Amino acid sequence: MEFERECPAKLVPSGDDLMIPKGAEAAITQALGASYTLLYHGNLIRIDGKDADAIGLTSNALEFEAREDGRIDEDQVWKALSMVYDPEIPVNIVSLGLVYKMDVDQSRGHVFVEMTLTAPGCGMGDVLVDDIKRRLAEVPHVQSSDVQLVFDPPWTREMMSEEAQLETGMFF
DSSP states (O other): OBBOEEEEEEEETOOEEEEOOOOBBBBEEEETTTTTEEEEEEEEEEEEEEGGGGGTOOOOOOOOOOTTTTOOOHHHHHHHHOBBOOSSSSBTTTTTTEEEEEEEETTTTTEEEEEESSSOOOOOTTHHHHHHHEEEEHSSTTTEEEEEEOSSOOOOOOGGGHHHHHHHHHOO
């Protein structure tokens, strides 16, 4: 496919910023959740879902029905979290077992998420945090969010759901 306009991107896995020029060619390798992973000049790059028009696609924003009581629906929070995908592994962060904790403070309209990465040195940590915050903002009545990266306990493949283990071939 060809970029229809200039588009910001992140190099995977370093997280370095790039600007992809209009007319550049790339191949989509993953189109899941809040972003797209593409092969560009032999490297993986990631673009935000909000920039889907640059590659001829439509935005992938979530739409939830707001609760009449003004409360945050925790199921919607989990659905929003499950729409954030690792840029290299075609599995969402919830199924990967990267989300250690999620708390909702209804009085403040605040969501707190504690998560980890598959590798502590991964340069995509800040990118995933931004993806999570963007997705949480789509949940009705969420006024703010805080996402903290932690590395204790360290992530292991046993933290993945059985479905994710089967999907990635890591079921032993």
